[in-house]
Amino acid sequence: MSIKKKTKILLLSVLTEKNAIITEEIGMCSIAAFLEQDGFDVALVNSTRSYLDFNKIYKDKPDLIGVSMYSTTETVVYETCKTIKENLPDVKISIGGYWPTLYGKKLLEKYSIYDYAICGEGELAFRDLANAIEYNTSLSTVGSLIYHDKGEIIENKRQDLIEDLDSLPFPRRDLLLNNKLKYAYISTSRGCMASCSFCWHQNFWGTKANNRWRGRSPQSVVAEVKEIVNKYGVNRFWFIDDSFEDSKAGNTNRMWDIAQLIIDEGLHITYETYFRSEVHKRFNPEKMKLIKESGLVGIVFGTESGNEEDLKLYNKPASVTDNLKAIEYFRENDIAVDIGFINFNPYSTFENLRKNIDFLEKTKFASVLYYIVERCGITEFSSLYYKLKKDGLLIEEQDLGCYSYHYVNEDIGKLSKFLYYKYHENENSKVYFYAKKIGSIIREEFKIINYLKRSFGQMNDTITRIIAENEERAWEYLERVNHSNAQCFRELLDMTEKGFDQVCAESITEKYLNLEYIKGISDLLEKNRLGLYMRLKNEGVPPELYLNIE
Ligand code: B12
Numbered sequence: 218m219s220i221k222k223k224t225k226i227l228l229l230s231v232l233t234e235k236n237a238i239i240t241e242e243i244g245m246c247s248i249a250a251f252l253e254q255d256g257f258d259v260a261l262v263n264s265t266r267s268y269l270d271f272n273k274i275y276k277d278k279p280d281l282i283g284v285s286m287y288s289t290t291e292t293v294v295y296e297t298c299k300t301i302k303e304n305l306p307d308v309k310i311s312i313g314g315y316w317p318t319l320y321g322k323k324l325l326e327k328y329s330i331y332d333y334a335i336c337g338e339g340e341l342a343f344r345d346l347a348n349a350i351e352y353n354t355s356l357s358t359v360g361s362l363i364y365h366d367k368g369e370i371i372e373n374k375r376q377d378l379i380e381d382l383d384s385l386p387f388p389r390r391d392l393l394l395n396n397k398l399k400y401a402y403i404s405t406s407r408g409c410m411a412s413c414s415f416c417w418h419q420n421f422w423g424t425k426a427n428n429r430w431r432g433r434s435p436q437s438v439v440a441e442v443k444e445i446v447n448k449y450g451v452n453r454f455w456f457i458d459d460s461f462e463d464s465k466a467g468n469t470n471r472m473w474d475i476a477q478l479i480i481d482e483g484l485h486i487t488y489e490t491y492f493r494s495e496v497h498k499r500f501n502p503e504k505m506k507l508i509k510e511s512g513l514v515g516i517v518f519g520t521e522s523g524n525e526e527d528l529k530l531y532n533k534p535a536s537v538t539d540n541l542k543a544i545e546y547f548r549e550n551d552i553a554v555d556i557g558f559i560n561f562n563p564y565s566t567f568e569n570l571r572k573n574i575d576f577l578e579k580t581k582f583a584s585v586l587y588y589i590v591e592r593c594g595i596t597e598f599s600s601l602y603y604k605l606k607k608d609g610l611l612i613e614e615q616d617l618g619c620y621s622y623h624y625v626n627e628d629i630g631k632l633s634k635f636l637y638y639k640y641h642e643n644e645n646s647k648v649y650f651y652a653k654k655i656g657s658i659i660r661e662e663f664k665i666i667n668y669l670k671r672s673f674g675q676m677n678d679t680i681t682r683i684i685a686e687n688e689e690r691a692w693e694y695l696e697r698v699n700h701s702n703a704q705c706f707r708e709l710l711d712m713t714e715k716g717f718d719q720v721c722a723e724s725i726t727e728k729y730l731n732l733e734y735i736k737g738i739s740d741l742l743e744k745n746r747l748g749l750y751m752r753l754k755n756e757g758v759p760p761e762l763y764l765n766i767e
């Protein structure tokens with residue numbers, strides 16, 4: 218550890234009331250650890266604005282505040298920082314994270330209370346900024362910094378990437394307030410090898426080259442897992458990488474080595490991660506056994522579509538067959554599967570939407586209404602944004618980072634809007650409340666079942682049977698709503714093809730999405746889950762072993 222420096226730093230993460238879940242801002246925890254290593258005194262606060270202890274901040278008098286900002290938190294971060302700056306006029310404030318990376322200059326122009334914005338990876342850049350303040354040196358050499366200078370806003374060139382991610386200290390999770398984690402997030406790599414046309418990650422990294430995948434070594438990843446298990450007693454993990462499996466950049470065995478090391482270290486953990494569908498090609502029975510034994514219980518595939526044309530539009534390397542195979546293969550092996558899905562895009566055709574609903578029904582994901590409603594979010598800097606602009610489909614209006622657009626087929630556009638508003642803006646409608654509830658129960662249900670199977674399935678035959686019966690019933694309820702949602706969408710498509718009619722659309726959705734039916738399914742799923750817990754309890758499985766897994 219180097220000499221203590223005098224610049225006091227506060228890292229602040231302001232959550233919106235809607236997102237007021239205790240989360241691990243591991244990016245911020247990583248910056249905190251890095252700055253401490255460099256001799257700085259760092260505090261980290263994560264809170265909603267209403268719960269934020271402003272007086273403590275005024276008493277602590279930080280010299281430099283680093284605030285993380287998302288598209289959704291632009292306003293709440295501004296309001297919070299404004300209050301702080303009114304009380305601590307000399308404090309310097311730097312924004313960072315996704316939103317300032319894309320719009321740093323605009324944000325500095327719009328809100329004069331911010332002194333700096335930092336783009337991309339924060340560790341090196343924020344350390345250099347803190348040192349420039351500490352030693353009163355020029356800001357012109359601080360990479361990735363945007364700042365005010367003589368009435369102008371200057372954008373420095375990007376900081377070099379951290380090539381050796383193992384060199385970073387583990388994130389200081391212990392600095393987070395109320396850090397009672399059920400899950401721990403771990404970042405095992407940065408960057409992504411894919412380039413989906415709707416994704417803006419390339420801009421986060423500055424250039425396509427910078428978006429290249431950099432992975433930590435299996436030893437470093439598993440050492441962090443071990444530290445979390447020992448320090449926090451947490452044994453459930455999310456590897457939150459864009460591409461956990463993507464090791465083409467170097468170590469092609471990384472995924473298997475991580476799994477093997479988890480087993481060798483005797484760590485009894487479960488984990489979930491994001492995979493791309495093509496990954497199924499790299500598996501065989503031996504590898505599947507290994508990955509299951511290491512604790513993989515759930516994955517999210519970015520399948521995005523059920524038809525080849527849209528997959529091509531999204532620049533996805535996987536085919537529909539890959540998507541189907543991957544879902545089937547992992548489910549067969551008791552790994553719960555969730556997906557990313559974009560049903561509508563500006564170029565949607567009736568034929569492709571029919572293929573999408575067939576895909577969703579076949580994979581049982583039509584049971585999650587959200588996937589049927591989902592439309593492509595167009596963000597600036599993504600390649601789809603430029604295509605839409607060229608095709609004259611873009612509407613220059615932004616809402617939380619996404620642009621509005623015209624659809625090539627206007628009737629499809631009307632149907633998409635109709636469904637979107639019904640689902641998302643109809644907050645008072647109980648039907649959609651229960652439809653959303655079914656979606657989240659289903660997403661969680663099979664993860665829980667797999668977790669129970671792994672943890673208690675081998676205890677005795679009765680427990681194995683109880684879990685199997687529960688699983689069968691969950692699929693049965695899911696199948697009902699899967700089919701009715703798919704039928705509802707098909708009828709809507711048939712009607713829309715003749716010319717979208719609002720009254721007909723209302724009557725079709727009312728027929729399938731009526732309160733009694735949807736609430737009934739939601740209640741059945743909930744009852745099924747509670748029934749399982751009761752039966753496990755009666756068999757002597759202590760509730761504390763499974764009640765904290767949701
Ligand atoms: C895990 C995760 C979550 C978790 C935890 C979030 C959290 N607080 O960390 C949960 C599920 C709670 C979540 C929620 C949301 N998320 Co999220 N999430 C992620 C995910 C998958 C990983 C984030 C991560 O930990 N990365 C690893 C760490 C090391 O990197 P990092 O967080 O980016 O931090 C680095 C830099 O960004 C930078 N940095 C970050 N903050 C700051 C601050 C300063 C001062 C500085 C200098 C630098 C800096 O330095 C860090 C270290 O290098 C990313 C996708 C991704 N691959 O990054 C999406 C992502 C960050 N989420 C996103 C979104 C939209 C959200 C939500 C708004 C979703 C919603 N509608 O509710 C909420 C907002 C949460 C909130 N705080 O209010 C977007 C953000 C883009 C945007 N619009 O601004 C992303 C990029 C996904 C996407 N679709 O593009 N999310």
Ligand code: SF4
Pocket residue numbers: 409410411412413416417418459519
């Ligand atoms: S795989 Fe995910 S992070 Fe990578 S380009 Fe596609 S959407 Fe973006």
